[in-house]
Amino acid sequence: MTLAFFPGCKIPYFCFHYGTSTKAVLKSLGVDFVEPEFNCCGYSVRNFDLKAFLLQSARNFAIAEQGGMDIVTPCKCCFGTMAHARHILDENHGLRAEINQMLAAENRKYTGVSRVRHLLSVLAEDVGAAQISAHVRRSYHGMKVAAHYGCHALRPSSVVQFDNPFSPTIFESLIRVTGAECVDWEKRLECCGQPLAESSPELSRRLAERKISSALDSGADLICSACTYCQNKFAAVPETAIPNILYPQLLGLSMGLSGRSLGLERTSVTREKLERFIAA
Amino acid sequence: MIFTYTFYAACLVCLVGIFCKVRPWFSYRIGPQKPGFSVWRRLGYALRAVVRTVFSSRIFRVAFSLIYDVLLQVHILRKDPLRWVMHFFIFAGFMALLLLHALEDQVSRELFSAYHSTVNPFMFLRNLFGLLVLIGLGIAIYRRRASRILKRITTRADRIAIALLLVIMFSGFLLEGAKIIxxxxxxxxxxxxSGYSMEAEGSDPIKSYWQAYYGAAFPGEDLPETPKIMEQGKDMHVNYCAYCHARPQWAFVSYPASRVMYPAAGFLDSVRMDVILWYVHFLACFIGLALLPFTKFFHVIATPLSLLVNSAGPPAREETADRLNRRAMELDACTSCGTCSVHCSVAPIFAGIENRYILPSERLSALKKLSAGNPMTPGQLEQIVEGGQICTKCYRCTRLCPAGIDLQDIWLAAEAQFAQQGYSPAARWIPDSFDRDLSSAQQKLSGDTDLLDSLAAVAVHQEDFSGCFKCKTCTNACPVVDAADDPLRELDLLPHQMMHALSLGMGDAVLSSRMIWSCATCYLCQEHCPQGVRITDIFYGLKNLAYRQANRYSPN
Structure with missing residues (x-):
C-alpha cells in the first residue's frame, strides 16, 4: 500500500539528511510512498490553542484521506501530535464537527479513515525484521548502540499505541537487524529536552546532558534516535558528548546505500568510525 | 509639449525615487544589533561582492540565472504553471510593448527600416502583446479573488498596480479603436x-473605400459605394495609403472595440475622444513610470536583482554586511505574490488564531515597516513575534519564493533581533512572579470567570483531575523535577501539587506557576498515574488558558 510521507517542518532546513536517508531506506526496501504538500502537524501551536492544533492535524489527515493513504512520518513529535489529534477528534464529536466546518472552507473533510504511523512501526510491522535483514549486506560487529525512544511516540500509550510504554522493544529489535548490539540504559525512555529549548533553555540543556551521560555510562558507542527533534537536540550539545546517529543512517549504511543519500557528513559520527565496526 | 514635460518629470521622479529606495539597502538592518556597519562600509562590501562575483566562475551561474530565472522564469513554471502564465504574459507582453511601441523611435525604427505603427506585423503584434498583458491581469485578478489566503493578503498596493496596468492597456486599445472610426x-x-491632393481628386472615393473596407466612420456623410467609386477609391488607396496602412482588422482587439464605438462615432469625434484617450494613455504610463520606485512596480528592479544575487551562492554563514545588504534588498524584491503564504505550513492556523503575521508575506512586510522605522504598538510587535514563533522555519517559503528571497535567513535573523530586544517568545507566557502565599489565591482566577468554565473551554474537565489521590507518582516520575536543582523554587508547584491546587480551585496559582511552561510534555507522569489522571493533557489545557489570558491585545 502506498503511504503518504510526512517529513515534518524540521527536516527540510534543520535535519535534511533525515529526510534523504529515510526516503533512501524506504525506497530500497520497496515501500511505496508519495509526498503530498502537508502542513505543520500542529505541534507548534499545541501549547497555545487546542483548535488550531487540531485543525492542523485534521487537515493533514484530510489530505491523506483524499489519496486513501496512511501517513508515515520519521518524526516522533509529528507522529505523537497527529495521533493525539486523531484520538481527540474521534472521541469528541463536537470538536470534530467544528474542525470539519473550518476544513469545509477549502472543501476538505476529516473522517478518521487514515492513520498516522511512525517510520519505525512501518519498518517493524509492514516490512518486518526478516525482510530488512535480507537487505543488510554489511553488518556491524561489536558496536554498542543506545536506542533513544522519544516520548511522543511512546506515550500516552493508550493514545499512540506504539509499543509497550514501560518496556518497549521495537527500536532495539530494528537496531539488532544491522548486527549492532543494544545497551540497556537508565534514561532510555526519558525526554531529550528539546521541547523546553525555548521556554526553559537551561532545563532543556540539563535534560539532554543527563540523557547523554546516562548513555555514556552504559558503555554505548553512540546514541541512535528516530526523531527529528531529538536528533536536533543531540546535535546541539557540545562535541564532548556521545556521537548520535539517525536510524535510517545506521540501517542505510549496513544496507550499502550511498553515503551521500544518508547524509553521514552531517552527523557527529564519522563514517570511518562506523566503517571500523563493519570491517571488524 | 505636455507629453515631453510630463515625461521628463516622470523620469526625474523615478530616478530620485530609485535613489531613495536603494539607499536603505545599505542602511536597513534585520538581525541582532552589533557594533554597526556604516552605510559607506556596507556599500563598499556590496561593491566588493559584485566585483568578486564578476571576476569568478560564479558569473556563469549568474548569467544562467538571468536567462533561466529572470527572463524565462522557469522556476515559476515548475511550481505553478498558471502563475507562470499570469506573470510571463504580463512581463513579456509589457516588455514587448515597451520596446516595440513605447520606444518605437529608439528601438523599432532602428531595427526595422520598414517600421510603421500602422503596418503589419507591428499592428497585429501590438494587439497581441496587449492581449497577453490583459490575459495576465485577468488571471491575476482571478487568483487573488479565488484563493482565500491571497484574498486576505491583497493590499491597496496590489490593486493600484493592477488598476494602473488595466488603465494603460484599455486606454491603448480604446485609443486605437477611436482612431479607426x-x-x-x-x-x-x-x-x-498620403501626399495626395484633395483639390485634384476629391475625397469621396477614398472615404467610401475606407468606410467599406477599413472600418472608418464618416457620420453625417452620405458616401456612395457604387462599383465605379469603389474602383476609384481602391486606386487612391493603393496609391496613397496601402504602403503604410494594413487593414485595421489586424488590430484584432482594437477593431472590435471600434465596432462597439461605431454608432457613437460622430459624438466621439466631436469631443476628440482619440485625443482624450491619448492623454489618458500616456499620462497613465508616465504615472506608472514616476511611481515605479514607490509601488509594487519596483519589483521589476529588485526582484531580478534578488534572483541574480542569490544565484551567485549563499551568503557567508556569519553575520556580515553582505547578509544585511541582502536582507534589506530582498525586502523590496517581495512582490507580495502570496506564494509563501499559500503554501505556508502553518498558514491554516490562521483560521484558528487571529494573527495575520502568521503568514510569511505579512510578516515580511511588517519587518520591512519595522526596519524603515515605522512606529508599531507593543501589541503589534508582540503579534509579529508570535507569528515568528508559530512559524516552524520549515523552509518551504524560501524554497518556493519566486523572487528568490532567502526568507529563512530573514526569519532567523529577525528572531535573534527580537530576542536581543527582549521580545523572546517565551517571555510573554511565563509569569515573572509567583505568589507563595497561596491562601489568598484560593478560588481565584484572574478576572471573574469561574475556573471550571474556563477550564472547560480548553477541554479540561473536573473529572480529569478529581481522581488524584496525591500519591506523588507523577512528581517522582517527572524528569524535569528530577533535573531541577531546587524543584520548588524553579517550578513553583510540582505536578501533584498542581493537581491538588486544581481540585481546590486555585486558578491563579496553577496558571502562574512555571511548572506548566517547564513541562517537557514527555507524558511520563500521565503514563504512570495509577488513577488515570491526564496530567500532561491538563498542563496543555492550562497553557492554552494562560495563553488566552496573556493574549489581551485586540485581534486584528
Whole structure:
C-alpha cells in the first residue's frame, strides 16, 4: 500500500539528511510512498490553542484521506501530535464537527479513515525484521548502540499505541537487524529536552546532558534516535558528548546505500568510525 | 509639449525615487544589533561582492540565472504553471510593448527600416502583446479573488498596480479603436501622410473605400459605394495609403472595440475622444513610470536583482554586511505574490488564531515597516513575534519564493533581533512572579470567570483531575523535577501539587506557576498515574488558558 510521507517542518532546513536517508531506506526496501504538500502537524501551536492544533492535524489527515493513504512520518513529535489529534477528534464529536466546518472552507473533510504511523512501526510491522535483514549486506560487529525512544511516540500509550510504554522493544529489535548490539540504559525512555529549548533553555540543556551521560555510562558507542527533534537536540550539545546517529543512517549504511543519500557528513559520527565496526 | 514635460518629470521622479529606495539597502538592518556597519562600509562590501562575483566562475551561474530565472522564469513554471502564465504574459507582453511601441523611435525604427505603427506585423503584434498583458491581469485578478489566503493578503498596493496596468492597456486599445472610426484622424492622415491632393481628386472615393473596407466612420456623410467609386477609391488607396496602412482588422482587439464605438462615432469625434484617450494613455504610463520606485512596480528592479544575487551562492554563514545588504534588498524584491503564504505550513492556523503575521508575506512586510522605522504598538510587535514563533522555519517559503528571497535567513535573523530586544517568545507566557502565599489565591482566577468554565473551554474537565489521590507518582516520575536543582523554587508547584491546587480551585496559582511552561510534555507522569489522571493533557489545557489570558491585545 502506498503511504503518504510526512517529513515534518524540521527536516527540510534543520535535519535534511533525515529526510534523504529515510526516503533512501524506504525506497530500497520497496515501500511505496508519495509526498503530498502537508502542513505543520500542529505541534507548534499545541501549547497555545487546542483548535488550531487540531485543525492542523485534521487537515493533514484530510489530505491523506483524499489519496486513501496512511501517513508515515520519521518524526516522533509529528507522529505523537497527529495521533493525539486523531484520538481527540474521534472521541469528541463536537470538536470534530467544528474542525470539519473550518476544513469545509477549502472543501476538505476529516473522517478518521487514515492513520498516522511512525517510520519505525512501518519498518517493524509492514516490512518486518526478516525482510530488512535480507537487505543488510554489511553488518556491524561489536558496536554498542543506545536506542533513544522519544516520548511522543511512546506515550500516552493508550493514545499512540506504539509499543509497550514501560518496556518497549521495537527500536532495539530494528537496531539488532544491522548486527549492532543494544545497551540497556537508565534514561532510555526519558525526554531529550528539546521541547523546553525555548521556554526553559537551561532545563532543556540539563535534560539532554543527563540523557547523554546516562548513555555514556552504559558503555554505548553512540546514541541512535528516530526523531527529528531529538536528533536536533543531540546535535546541539557540545562535541564532548556521545556521537548520535539517525536510524535510517545506521540501517542505510549496513544496507550499502550511498553515503551521500544518508547524509553521514552531517552527523557527529564519522563514517570511518562506523566503517571500523563493519570491517571488524 | 505636455507629453515631453510630463515625461521628463516622470523620469526625474523615478530616478530620485530609485535613489531613495536603494539607499536603505545599505542602511536597513534585520538581525541582532552589533557594533554597526556604516552605510559607506556596507556599500563598499556590496561593491566588493559584485566585483568578486564578476571576476569568478560564479558569473556563469549568474548569467544562467538571468536567462533561466529572470527572463524565462522557469522556476515559476515548475511550481505553478498558471502563475507562470499570469506573470510571463504580463512581463513579456509589457516588455514587448515597451520596446516595440513605447520606444518605437529608439528601438523599432532602428531595427526595422520598414517600421510603421500602422503596418503589419507591428499592428497585429501590438494587439497581441496587449492581449497577453490583459490575459495576465485577468488571471491575476482571478487568483487573488479565488484563493482565500491571497484574498486576505491583497493590499491597496496590489490593486493600484493592477488598476494602473488595466488603465494603460484599455486606454491603448480604446485609443486605437477611436482612431479607426475618427473622421478627424482620417482627415489628418490624408493631409499629412498620403501626399495626395484633395483639390485634384476629391475625397469621396477614398472615404467610401475606407468606410467599406477599413472600418472608418464618416457620420453625417452620405458616401456612395457604387462599383465605379469603389474602383476609384481602391486606386487612391493603393496609391496613397496601402504602403503604410494594413487593414485595421489586424488590430484584432482594437477593431472590435471600434465596432462597439461605431454608432457613437460622430459624438466621439466631436469631443476628440482619440485625443482624450491619448492623454489618458500616456499620462497613465508616465504615472506608472514616476511611481515605479514607490509601488509594487519596483519589483521589476529588485526582484531580478534578488534572483541574480542569490544565484551567485549563499551568503557567508556569519553575520556580515553582505547578509544585511541582502536582507534589506530582498525586502523590496517581495512582490507580495502570496506564494509563501499559500503554501505556508502553518498558514491554516490562521483560521484558528487571529494573527495575520502568521503568514510569511505579512510578516515580511511588517519587518520591512519595522526596519524603515515605522512606529508599531507593543501589541503589534508582540503579534509579529508570535507569528515568528508559530512559524516552524520549515523552509518551504524560501524554497518556493519566486523572487528568490532567502526568507529563512530573514526569519532567523529577525528572531535573534527580537530576542536581543527582549521580545523572546517565551517571555510573554511565563509569569515573572509567583505568589507563595497561596491562601489568598484560593478560588481565584484572574478576572471573574469561574475556573471550571474556563477550564472547560480548553477541554479540561473536573473529572480529569478529581481522581488524584496525591500519591506523588507523577512528581517522582517527572524528569524535569528530577533535573531541577531546587524543584520548588524553579517550578513553583510540582505536578501533584498542581493537581491538588486544581481540585481546590486555585486558578491563579496553577496558571502562574512555571511548572506548566517547564513541562517537557514527555507524558511520563500521565503514563504512570495509577488513577488515570491526564496530567500532561491538563498542563496543555492550562497553557492554552494562560495563553488566552496573556493574549489581551485586540485581534486584528
Amino acid at each position: 475618427s473622421p478627424s484622424v482620417f482627415g489628418s492622415m490624408l493631409r499629412n501622410y
